[in-house]
Amino acid sequence: MLVAPQQAQHAARVVAVHSALLSLLLEQTPELAPDGVTASFHWSEEEGVSLSITYSRDGLVVGEEGI
Numbered sequence: 001m002l003v004a005p006q007q008a009q010h011a012a013r014v015v016a017v018h019s020a021l022l023s024l025l026l027e028q029t030p031e032l033a034p035d036g037v038t039a040s041f042h043w044s045e046e047e048g049v050s051l052s053i054t055y056s057r058d059g060l061v062v063g064e065e066g067i
Contacts (some may be wrong), residue, residue, distance in 0.1 A: 007049035008041065014067060015039060015051065034062055 026033045036056035043049045055063040 003036070004043055004049060008043070010048055011041065011051040011067060015053065018053070032056070 033059045034055035036059075038054045038056075040052045040054075041049065042052075050066065053064065053065040054061055
């Protein structure tokens with residue numbers, strides 16, 4: 001099991017890879033680009049680290065992911 005700092009580093013890597021893939025996609029379809037991104041990290045002794053990413057366009061949520 002990963003400890004909290006390792007989990008946070010792993011989550012940060014996942015976000016970086018996802019951001020790179022999203023950038024490649026949006027280069028091909030700029031009209032679908034979100035105009036807002038929210039990333040939330042949460043840590044607790046019982047649950048460990050979780051990461052939630054929300055994408056919005058014109059104030060409406062257009063996608064969500066989490067680990």
